[in-house]
Amino acid sequence: MLEGVSTIIVGRNNSGKTSLTDVFERFVCERAASFRLQDFSASSRGRFYEAKELWSSNSQLSDVLGVLPKIVLTLSLIYDKTALDVGPLSPFIIDLDTNSSTVVVRMEYAPVASSLGILLDTPTPDSGVDPRLSFYKHLKETISRAYKISVIAVDPTDESNQRRFDEITGLFALLQCSLVRAQRTLDHVRHGDTNAIGQLLGTLFKTATAPTAAQADQNLAAKLKASVESIERSVQEEFDDMLAGLLPAMDALGFPGLNDTLLHPETSLNVEALLHDHTRVVYTGTDGVHLPEGYNGLGTRNLIYMLLQLESYHKEYRARATRPSTHLVFIEEPEAHLHPQMQEVLVNQLSEAVKRLSANYPKEPVWQVQFVISTHSSHVANSAPFESVRYFLNDQSTTGGARRTIVKDFRKGLSAIPDDDQDFLHQYMTLTNCDLYFADKAIMVEGTTERILMPRICDMVDQGIEEKNRLSRQYVTTVEAGGAHAHIFYPLLDFLELKTLFITDIDSVHEVKKVNKKGKKITVWEKCPVSDGTRTSNTAIRDWFKPKVTTKPGDKAPPLPDFSPQELLSKNDADKQDGFRRLAYQLPEIVGSTVCARSYEDALVLANPDRFDWPKEEDEATEAWHIAKDLPKAETALDFAIRQKDWTVPRYIREGLEWLSQPPPPPEANPLDAFEDPEIKALIG
Numbered sequence: 079m080l081e082g083v084s085t086i087i088v089g090r091n092n093s094g095k096t097s098l099t100d101v102f103e104r105f106v107c108e109r110a111a112s113f114r115l116q117d118f119s120a121s122s123r124g125r126f127y128e129a130k131e132l133w134s135s136n137s138q139l140s141d142v143l144g145v146l147p148k149i150v151l152t153l154s155l156i157y158d159k160t161a162l163d164v165g166p167l168s169p170f171i172i173d174l175d176t177n178s179s180t181v182v183v184r185m186e187y188a189p190v191a192s193s194l195g196i197l198l199d200t201p202t203p204d205s206g207v208d209p210r211l212s213f214y215k216h217l218k219e220t221i222s223r224a225y226k227i228s229v230i231a232v233d234p235t236d237e238s239n240q241r242r243f244d245e246i247t248g249l250f251a252l253l254q255c256s257l258v259r260a261q262r263t264l265d266h267v268r269h270g271d272t273n274a275i276g277q278l279l280g281t282l283f284k285t286a287t288a289p290t291a292a293q294a295d296q297n298l299a300a301k302l303k304a305s306v307e308s309i310e311r312s313v314q315e316e317f318d319d320m321l322a323g324l325l326p327a328m329d330a331l332g333f334p335g336l337n338d339t340l341l342h343p344e345t346s347l348n349v350e351a352l353l354h355d356h357t358r359v360v361y362t363g364t365d366g367v368h369l370p371e372g373y374n375g376l377g378t379r380n381l382i383y384m385l386l387q388l389e390s391y392h393k394e395y396r397a398r399a400t401r402p403s404t405h406l407v408f409i410e411e412p413e414a415h416l417h418p419q420m421q422e423v424l425v426n427q428l429s430e431a432v433k434r435l436s437a438n439y440p441k442e443p444v445w446q447v448q449f450v451i452s453t454h455s456s457h458v459a460n461s462a463p464f465e466s467v468r469y470f471l472n473d474q475s476t477t478g479g480a481r482r483t484i485v486k487d488f489r490k491g492l493s494a495i496p497d498d499d500q501d502f503l504h505q506y507m508t509l510t511n512c513d514l515y516f517a518d519k520a521i522m523v524e525g526t527t528e529r530i531l532m533p534r535i536c537d538m539v540d541q542g543i544e545e546k547n548r549l550s551r552q553y554v555t556t557v558e559a560g561g562a563h564a565h566i567f568y569p570l571l572d573f574l575e576l577k578t579l580f581i582t583d584i585d586s587v588h589e590v591k592k593v594n595k596k597g598k599k600i601t602v603w604e605k606c607p608v609s610d611g612t613r614t615s616n617t618a619i620r621d622w623f624k625p626k627v628t629t630k631p632g633d634k635a636p637p638l639p640d641f642s643p644q645e646l647l648s649k650n651d652a653d654k655q656d657g658f659r660r661l662a663y664q665l666p667e668i669v670g671s672t673v674c675a676r677s678y679e680d681a682l683v684l685a686n687p688d689r690f691d692w693p694k695e696e697d698e699a700t701e702a703w704h705i706a707k708d709l710p711k712a713e714t715a716l717d718f719a720i721r722q723k724d725w726t727v728p729r730y731i732r733e734g735l736e737w738l739s740q741p742p743p744p745p746e747a748n749p750l751d752a753f754e755d756p757e758i759k760a761l762i763g
Contacts, residue, residue, distance in 0.1 A: 079487060079489065080406075080448050080450065081448070081465070081466045082448065083428065083429050083432065083447075083448065083449060084425050084428050084429070084448075084449045084450075084451060084462065084466055085448070085449070085450050085451070085466055085468060086425070086451050086453065086458065086459055086462040086466055086467045086468065087450060087451065087452040087453070087468050087470060088452075088453060088459045088467060088468070088469055088470070088515040088516065089469055089470030089471065089472070089515065089516070090470075090471075090472060090516055090517070090518060090553070091454075091516075091553075092472060093470040093471060093472040093483060094470050094472065094483030095452040095470050096410070096452065097483070098450075098452070098470075099257065099408045099410060099450075099452060100117075101117075101149070101151055102151070102255055102406065102408065103255065103257055103408070104117070104187075105151050105185045105187075105227065105249075106185075106249065106250070106253055106254075106255035106406070107255045107256075107257070108250050112222050113149060113187050113221075113222070113225065114218070114221070114222075115214065115217050115218050115221050117149060118147050118149065119147075119482070121482070122147035123147070123214075125145050125146060125147045126146065126147065126213070126214070126217055127210055127213060128145050129142050129145040129146045129198060130198045130200070130213060132145060133194065133198040133199075134198075139191060139194070142194060142198070143189060143191060143194075146188075146189045148186050148187060148188045148189075149186070149187040150184060150185070150186050150187075151184070151185045152182065152183070152184045152185075152232075153182070153183045153184075153185075153253075154180055154181070154182050154183075154234070155167065155170075155180070155181045155182075155183065155252075155403065155404070156179055156180055157179055157180075157181060157403070158179070159176075159177075159178070159179040164403075165400065165401065165403060166248065166251035166252045166400055166401075166402060166403055167181055167252060167403050169231070169241075169243075169248055170183055170231040170241075170248075170252065171231075172231050172232075172233050172239060172240075172241050173233045173234055173235050173236070173239070175234075175235050178234055178235060180234045181231070181234070182231070182232040182233070182234045183229065183230070183231060183232070183249070183252070183253075184229075184230040184231075184232050184240075185227060185228070185229055185230075185246075185249070186227070186228050186230065187225055187226070187227050188225060188226070188228060189224055189225055190224060190225065190226055193223060193224040193225075194224065196220050196223050196224045197217070197220050197221065197223075197224035197225075200212070200213055200216045227246055228242060228243070228246070229242070229243045229246050229248065229249045230242050230243070231243070250402070251400050251402060252402055252403050253402055253403065253404060253405075253406065254394075254395060254398070254402040254404075254405040254406070255405075255406045255407075255408070256387075256391040256394075256405070256406070256407045256408070257407075257408045257410065258384055258387050258388070258407065258408065258409045258410065258412075259410050260410045260411035260412075260414045285390065285393045285394050285397050286393065286397075288397040291393070291396065291397035292393075292396050292397070292439060292442075294438075295393060295396075295397070380414060380416060381416065381420065384409070384412065385431070388407070388431060388435070389435065391405070391407060392435045392445055392447075395445060395446075395447070396439065396442070401443075401446070402446075403446070404446050404447070404448060405445065405446055405447040405448070406447075406448055406450060407447055407448070407449050407450070408449075408450045408451075408452070409449060409450070409451045409452070410452050411452065411453060411454060411455075412424055412451060412453065412455075412458065413453060413454065413455035413457065413458055418457045418511075421455050421457035421458045421461070422457045422458070422460075422461045423461070424451075424458060424461070425451070425458065425461050425462045425466075426461070428449050432444070432445050432447060454516055456507075456511050456512060456513040456515065456516065457511065459515050459516075460504070460507045460508040460511070460512065461508065463504065464488045464489075464492055464500055464503075464504055465488055465489040466488075466489075467488040467515075468485055468486065468487055468488070469485070469486040469488065469515065469573075469574060470483055470484075470485060470486075471483070471484040471485075471486060471574070471575055473575075486573065486574075488573075491573045492569070492570070492573060494569060495569050495570070499566045502563070502566055503566060503567070503570055506559075506563075510557070510558070512555075512557055513555050514555065514557070514570070514571070514574060514576060515574070516553070516555075517553050517554065517555035517576065518552045518553040518554065518577075519549075519552055519553070519554045519555075519576065519577045519578065519579075519738055519742075520554065520555050520556075520557060520571070520576055520577070520578040520579070521554060521555070521556045521557070521578070521579050521581065521735075521738065522556075522557050522558075522559045522564050522567060522578060522579070522580045522581065522582075523556060523557070523558055523559070523581050523582075524558075524559075524560060524561055524564075524581065524582050524583055524677075524678065525558060525560065525678075525711070526558065526711065526712060526715070527678055527679065527711045527712070527714070527715040528558075528581055528678055528715075529556055529558045530712070530715040530716060530719055531715050531718060531719050532556045533556075533719070534718070534719045535727050535731060535735070536549045536550065536554070536735060537550065538727055539727055539731075539732055539735040539736065539739075540739075542736075543736065543739050547739045547740055547741070548739060549735065549738065549739050552739075554738070559580075561582045561583060561585060561616045561617060561618050561619075562617050562618075563617075563618075564580055564582060564617075564618035565617055565618045565621035565622070568621070568622075568659065571658065571659060572657060572658065572659070575658055575742070576658060577658045577659075577738065577742040578658060578659050578660075578738075579659075579660050579662060579734045579735065579737065579738045580618060580622075580659065580660065580661050580662065581662045581663075581678075581730075581731055581734060582616055582618050582619060582661070582662070582663050583616060583663060583664065583676065583677040583678060584608060584611075584614055584616065584619070584643055584646060584663045584664045584674070584675075584676055584677075585605075585614050585615045585616040585619075585676065585677070586605070586606055586607065586608045586610070586611025586612075586613075586614060586643045586676050587603040587604060587605055587606060587611055587612070587613060587614070587615045588603070588604065588606045588610055588611050588612045588613075589601050589602075589603060589612065590602050590603070590604045603615060605676070606676075607676060607699050607700045607703045608643045608647075608664070608674045608675070608676050608699060609672070609674075609697070609699055609700070611642070611643040611676075612642055612643075613640040613641060613642055613643075614640075614641055614642075614643060614646060616663075617638065618661075619641065619646065619661065619663060620638040620639060620640070620641060621638055622654075622656070622661050623639070623641060623646075623649070623653070624636075624638055624639055625639070643674070646663065647665070647666075647674060651733075651737075655737075658742060660734060660737050660738070662730045662731060662733065662734030663730060664676065664677070664678075664681050664728070664730050665729050665730040665733075666729075667681075667684050667685050667728070667729050673697070673698045673699045674699060675699065675702060675703070675706075675728070676699075676703055677706065678728070679706035679709050679711065679714070680699070680702040680703045680705065680706035681702075681728040681730065681731075682706075682714075682718070682728060683702040683705050683706055683709075684698065684699070684702045684728070685725075685726040685727065685728045685729070686725045686726050689722065689725060690705055691705075692705070
């Protein structure tokens with residue numbers, strides 16, 4: 079489902095974000111390129127050869143057509159059923175249900191029965207040439223002649239009731255599609271003489287001259303044309319006479335003869351060509367020397383270019399004889415050359431831009447536009463509310479390892495997370511510029527010490543990992559979540575199916591009897607070595623091992639149970655793993671030993687006893703705990719990250735990172751699992 083104004087498309091590399099734009103462009107944009115063989119999903123291309131074999135064996139035509147793959151895009155459009163006139167939507171409403179307010183439109187790039195011979199009749203390949211490769215080469219050249227786009231209206235209450243349209247022009251009246259591509263061409267210039275922005279003025283003029291354009295735009299275009307015509311007349315009166323003198327003295331060569339006509343120059347000026355090819359946008363200089371557009375910063379130029387494109391698309395929408403029911407504008411990677419502050423305000427400013435552009439047409443309805451923004455920027459993604467985010471997941475768990483894209487709708491998928499937790503996650507991800515949407519894997523750490531040391535630790539652990547699985551070859555993000563809040567991320571990471579290691583502290587505490595300022599005896603829980611602890615104060619650990627119970631919406635969550643350090647040390651690797659997540663907390667450095675650290679700092683001491691001064695007055699764990707209390711955390715982290723060499727990574731972190739380095743597990747069913755969105759389905763391979 080797309081949001082009313084802006085929908086944000088996020089996901090890891092090669093997850094299908096660009097393919098979504100492409101499939102809409104090729105189906106809906108009037109001047110789009112046709113589909114190619116490469117646009118069919120890898121899992122479906124083998125069916126072409128299967129169809130060829132059926133064709134060669136004179137199988138039924140219906141069997142051959144049934145095997146050949148199609149590219150299908152199905153859209154569900156919601157309309158106001160109380161409206162007296164639904165405009166171009168009317169031909170697509172074929173159901174008889176008075177309570178229905180949905181139109182289903184299916185677009186298919188499918189084979190044409192009469193053209194199957196063009197597609198499947200192939201010459202015998204030369205000796206030694208793989209027949210399949212020869213056939214695919216043939217397909218690349220013929221598929222555009224044997225396939226065509228068809229548009230079908232589907233009854234939302236009865237899928238068997240369909241209406242097929244002979245022409246696709248009705249689709250263009252129903253839906254307008256425009257694209258703002260990532261601006262990578264503006265920086266391909268050395269001297270700043272590019273005029274990409276100025277050329278948009280020609281497009282704006284062409285739109286304004288259309289007979290269906292707004293009257294104000296037509297009037298402005300007419301004035302501009304009249305001004306140019308006035309210049310043209312002046313040129314023709316004087317300039318053309320001077321041009322005549324530049325013609326060569328052809329009479330010396332016997333020209334013109336008796337049967338020849340005289341040559342006479344005539345200058346004409348084309349307004350659209352003048353604007354497109356000869357108009358420059360310059361930046362005003364204080365000394366009268368104006369700078370060409372290429373001399374300004376790429377961020378400013380890209381922003382101006384994007385705004386002018388939106389204005390151009392808006393005027394094109396207004397100039398249509400029949401306004402489409404909706405206008406989809408795809409904006410690809412708007413972060414290109416925009417600094418973070420611009421990226422963060424972009425989503426909100428699009429809503430403001432729609433209002434301002436529509437305000438120029440006070441007597442007409444507001445611009446019916448929906449923006450679809452694909453991005454790799456955490457600034458853009460985190461500035462949008464969760465409900466407007468669509469997460470593209472690259473899933474390779476299917477048989478044969480073929481990739482498929484699963485689209486996850488945050489509006490539906492995160493409904494199980496309490497509103498307060500959603501607010502916390504959104505605020506946290508925004509403030510910390512968190513990039514969980516784009517990472518291959520994640521490490522959630524307790525505090526600053528672990529965050530500073532994590533790059534060095536990953537490098538050290540990588541030395542014992544098979545090269546193809548090393549963390550340095552993967553995009554691993556580190557997030558400082560803290561033990562008190564890490565558990566809030568659990569359902570989000572389950573939804574993202576992001577393999578994540580949670581590194582936290584066992585945080586042992588015990589009861590201490592004290593007297594408060596009023597002289598009253600009280601019991602408090604204080605930090606202590608693991609051997610003296612009776613329970614953990616770590617919320618992330620307590621939440622991890624809590625019993626699995628089913629609660630109804632609105633039910634109060636049961637209190638978290640308590641766990642003793644001894645219980646936690648008895649947990650095995652399976653207990654610490656839950657789907658895509660694994661928990662790592664302190665363990666004895668020597669298997670079978672009872673000497674265990676309480677936090678990262680004393681774990682570092684126990685793993686590297688030769689790097690610290692040991693008073694040798696108490697047991698090792700207690701000594702390490704006392705040493706760690708006096709260590710300056712940031713300074714120690716920097717020392718081990720930069721200066722110290724060949725030190726030992728604590729066991730619990732090393733084992734956790736070794737688990738993280740391995741390929742992620744296949745997805746398991748869970749309350750926040752993926753879904754096939756019935757309203758936008760695209761075979762985007």
